[in-house]
Amino acid sequence: MQTIKQLSVLAILLGTAASATSSLANEAGTLRVAIHSDIASLNPGVNRDANSDMVLAHVVEGLVGFGDDLTVKPMLADSWTTNDDATVYEFKLRDGVKFHDGKPLTAEDVVWNFNRYLEPATTFQCVGRYDGQVGPKLAKIEAVDAGTVRFSFDAPAPNFLITLATIQCTPWILSRSSVDENGAFAKPVGTGPFAFDTQQSGRFLDLVRFKEYAALPGKPDGYVGNKTANLERVRFMVVPDASTRSNGLQSGEIDVIDEVEPSVIESLRTSKMTVDIQPTPAWMTLQLQTTAPALSDPKMRRAIAHAIDLTQLSAALGGGLYTPNPSVLAKDTYYYDNSAAAWPAYDVELARKLAGEAGYKGEEISVLVANRQNRVQVATIIQAMLSQAGIKIRLDVRDWATQLDQYRAGKYELAVFAYSARLDPLLSYQSYIGDKKAEPTRMWDDARATELLAKVSTLRQPEERKKVFSELNAEMGKQVPILGLFNIPSVTALSPGVKDFAGWQGGTNRFWGVTKVAD
Amino acid sequence: MLRFALARLAMAIPTLLLVAVTVFVLIRLIPGDPAAMMLGDASDAQGLAALRERLGLDRSIPEQFLIWASLLLQGDLGKSIVSGQDVLPTILDRFSVSVQIVIPAVLLATLVAVPMGMFAAWKQNSLRDISLVSCATLMLSIPAFWMGMLLLLLFGLKLRWLPVVGYVNFSEDPKAAFVYLILPVATLFLHEVGVILRMARASTLEVLNLEYITHARAKGLPESAVMWRHAFRNAFGPTWTLLGLILGNLLAGVAIIETVFTIPGLGRLLVDAIFARDYPVIQGCLLFIASIYILVNLVVDLLYPIFDPRIAAQ
Numbered sequence: 001m002q003t004i005k006q007l008s009v010l011a012i013l014l015g016t017a018a019s020a021t022s023s024l025a026n027e028a029g030t031l032r033v034a035i036h037s038d039i040a041s042l043n044p045g046v047n048r049d050a051n052s053d054m055v056l057a058h059v060v061e062g063l064v065g066f067g068d069d070l071t072v073k074p075m076l077a078d079s080w081t082t083n084d085d086a087t088v089y090e091f092k093l094r095d096g097v098k099f100h101d102g103k104p105l106t107a108e109d110v111v112w113n114f115n116r117y118l119e120p121a122t123t124f125q126c127v128g129r130y131d132g133q134v135g136p137k138l139a140k141i142e143a144v145d146a147g148t149v150r151f152s153f154d155a156p157a158p159n160f161l162i163t164l165a166t167i168q169c170t171p172w173i174l175s176r177s178s179v180d181e182n183g184a185f186a187k188p189v190g191t192g193p194f195a196f197d198t199q200q201s202g203r204f205l206d207l208v209r210f211k212e213y214a215a216l217p218g219k220p221d222g223y224v225g226n227k228t229a230n231l232e233r234v235r236f237m238v239v240p241d242a243s244t245r246s247n248g249l250q251s252g253e254i255d256v257i258d259e260v261e262p263s264v265i266e267s268l269r270t271s272k273m274t275v276d277i278q279p280t281p282a283w284m285t286l287q288l289q290t291t292a293p294a295l296s297d298p299k300m301r302r303a304i305a306h307a308i309d310l311t312q313l314s315a316a317l318g319g320g321l322y323t324p325n326p327s328v329l330a331k332d333t334y335y336y337d338n339s340a341a342a343w344p345a346y347d348v349e350l351a352r353k354l355a356g357e358a359g360y361k362g363e364e365i366s367v368l369v370a371n372r373q374n375r376v377q378v379a380t381i382i383q384a385m386l387s388q389a390g391i392k393i394r395l396d397v398r399d400w401a402t403q404l405d406q407y408r409a410g411k412y413e414l415a416v417f418a419y420s421a422r423l424d425p426l427l428s429y430q431s432y433i434g435d436k437k438a439e440p441t442r443m444w445d446d447a448r449a450t451e452l453l454a455k456v457s458t459l460r461q462p463e464e465r466k467k468v469f470s471e472l473n474a475e476m477g478k479q480v481p482i483l484g485l486f487n488i489p490s491v492t493a494l495s496p497g498v499k500d501f502a503g504w505q506g507g508t509n510r511f512w513g514v515t516k517v518a519d
Numbered sequence: 520m521l522r523f524a525l526a527r528l529a530m531a532i533p534t535l536l537l538v539a540v541t542v543f544v545l546i547r548l549i550p551g552d553p554a555a556m557m558l559g560d561a562s563d564a565q566g567l568a569a570l571r572e573r574l575g576l577d578r579s580i581p582e583q584f585l586i587w588a589s590l591l592l593q594g595d596l597g598k599s600i601v602s603g604q605d606v607l608p609t610i611l612d613r614f615s616v617s618v619q620i621v622i623p624a625v626l627l628a629t630l631v632a633v634p635m636g637m638f639a640a641w642k643q644n645s646l647r648d649i650s651l652v653s654c655a656t657l658m659l660s661i662p663a664f665w666m667g668m669l670l671l672l673l674f675g676l677k678l679r680w681l682p683v684v685g686y687v688n689f690s691e692d693p694k695a696a697f698v699y700l701i702l703p704v705a706t707l708f709l710h711e712v713g714v715i716l717r718m719a720r721a722s723t724l725e726v727l728n729l730e731y732i733t734h735a736r737a738k739g740l741p742e743s744a745v746m747w748r749h750a751f752r753n754a755f756g757p758t759w760t761l762l763g764l765i766l767g768n769l770l771a772g773v774a775i776i777e778t779v780f781t782i783p784g785l786g787r788l789l790v791d792a793i794f795a796r797d798y799p800v801i802q803g804c805l806l807f808i809a810s811i812y813i814l815v816n817l818v819v820d821l822l823y824p825i826f827d828p829r830i831a832a833q
Contacts, residue, residue, distance in 0.1 A: 041601070127569075249675050400794065405551050438563070441564075
């Protein structure tokens with residue numbers, strides 16, 4: 001009898017718990033998005049990572065942005081003109097655009113933003129792309145009138161629009177109320193479809209719909225187009241554990257999870273979750289340190305490339321998710337021109353021969369890799385493949401901070417390293433080509449490559465750029481300073497109630513245009 | 520008593536000083552650069568140098584230590600490199616979350632495990648003793664994260680009785696906060712109950728074999744009086760010491776449980792800070808944890824005479 005009483009009490013308690021849980025799980029109009037780690041900062045371009053880029057893209061906007069087809073299109077700018085040698089750009093701003101603080105967007109605001117980004121105290125990560133370190137120097141920014149901004153460069157800047165649109169480096173346009181009276185960043189006040197609401201460290205960050213958002217006509221298109229918000233609130237919840245994210249999605253407590261592992265895709269689909277798989281130019285690579293004695297001979301680097309079967313590697317990682325690609329130029333993009341063919345094909349015997357010609361005598365070569373499950377898996381498969389060609393590999397598994405430190409110092413032989421998606425090949429090649437002494441992160445320190453990079457940096461027409469990119473690709477395939485393994489897709493799982501979500505090549509999830517209905 | 524407490528607190532000062540210096544130096548000896556972590560793969564050497572300068576990482580280690588130590592003497596643990604937030608309020612905020620899991624779990628585990636351990640000792644080698652000891656061994660053998668995942672799968676995903684993800688503060692919604700804490704507290708409770716039960720059983724067995732217990736029984740006292748009046752106070756001493764260690768250990772953060780249950784506690788703060796090489800947060804957390812250890816064990820020592828008057832006499 002007493003046992004029955006105790007069980008009844010337990011049932012009542014758990015019943016109460018269940019009702020409380022379901023009331024928490026059904027917050028109407030709120031999309032709950034799981035993110036892996038806390039948003040460290042929303043100061044644009046200063047302390048950023050993929051998470052902060054994603055959140056900020058809902059709050060702030062740039063003058064231009066990439067569309068779904070990876071061409072640059074207007075966002076806060078209505079139109080632009082440039083002079084013949086691309087040293088002067090004039091942007092007409094859209095009418096009727098308001099910041100979240102109610103103030104209208106003016107040319108003076110754009111000037112204030114660029115001056116702030118160029119100010120060394122701001123520590124804008126991409127200041128080098130504007131102050132002459134990489135490409136021409138932005139010499140002057142001026143408001144021609146209330147709705148027109150002029151940018152003047154000290155040399156032709158044909159790729160200025162691409163630089164402006166780069167996700168990792170966009171000079172987002174903020175309201176001046178984003179900084180305090182001392183000029184220190186306080187919070188992002190932008191013109192985007194959602195406004196920043198609140199953040200609780202370690203728990204969540206909330207955005208709310210901006211009711212006065214000035215939407216462009218048409219459909220959502222990359223980071224531009226119609227960005228009308230249909231949701232009242234987007235909550236980015238910090239959920240560090242992958243299995244908890246997956247469980248939370250299936251229990252109805254989370255609506256969106258990303259970076260879904262291949263091994264759980266089928267079980268999520270069985271549970272009626274939607275899984276969106278979107279190819280992106282994000283690139284998993286094997287870095288080959290050309291200054292390392294063991295790898296200074298291009299023959300040895302080609303031997304390594306010949307010994308790795310990219311198709312088998314991608315298949316082994318799971319689910320047909322990964323697209324093998326040795327080239328910087330991603331498949332299904334305008335600039336891809338059978339680019340993989342220019343790279344060493346899988347041929348173990350040739351690998352052995354080339355290694356012998358390079359004077360390789362069985363010395364151990366290290367592969368630096370971060371202690372993340374999928375990367376160690378990649379390194380292990382590479383180790384096995386290279387051993388088939390008689391090349392001895394030792395895995396050097398470190399935490400991500402250590403790998404990044406060694407990457408920055410150039411202190412490694414081989415390394416498994418993932419590059420975030422660059423939406424134009426120029427941005428990628430700029431990251432890889434350069435003087436290793438000045439910038440140890442550069443992979444390819446070569447006069448011909450530098451010359452071709454300088455050449456393509458002056459070109460504007462896509463067909464002309466494509467030719468030079470193909471030349472760069474062919475040359476890179478001969479020298480193998482870095483070997484692409486595969487392009488990394490963006491894999492997002494959504495609860496059945498989430499509608500109208502679409503991934504895109506930028507890889508960062510967008511929640512404008514998304515609706516949520518009761519499950 | 521007061522002199523003893525003050526002496527112990529004074530002894531803690533060199534310990535904390537040693538912790539401060541050791542942590543400061545060691546964390547800088549391991550590879551990794553917080554500025555590089557913040558920049559990821561999208562910046563260059565000049566950008567890195569500018570950020571290092573802004574964060575003060577370009578200064579020498581002794582110089583950095585002097586700045587940190589002078590702030591510390593003013594009760595300021597500095598600011599997080601990553602988030603820019605003050606370290607001390609962040610730590611206190613996260614600690615208050617960890618406390619909400621640890622204290623109820625340890626309290627419940629003590630209330631359940633101590634009587635059970637004593638009962639098992641009283642019924643030594645019986646079926647009930649063997650069953651209890653086996654259960655306790657099983658509980659402490661199961662890793663806490665795995666136990667947590669099993670509970671999540673059963674009560675969260677299958678039965679849908681309890682939430683799988685999140686944390687709610689008591690100040691926001693006490694009912695929801697209670698619901699969200701059930702599974703993490705249960706996980707920790709199940710793990711610790713095994714440890715405490717085994718200790719309570721072992722120390723009770725030792726006491727039950729002493730002559731004064733035989734004497735009490737010979738006097739004709741009922742078994743309940745023998746156990747609670749005579750055996751309990753002596754048997755609880757070692758368990759009390761163990762509780763101090765467990766509390767100190769758990770209050771320092773239960774990072775894995777906090778990760779599995781998405782709880783923003785002190786353990787997760789420390790682990791995230793280590794991965795991000797957020798030096799001020801790591802230093803602050805470890806110094807705080809050392810202080811907690813010292814304080815908890817001081818309280819345990821001060822309360823010990825309640826259970827064992829011989830300690831006070833000494």
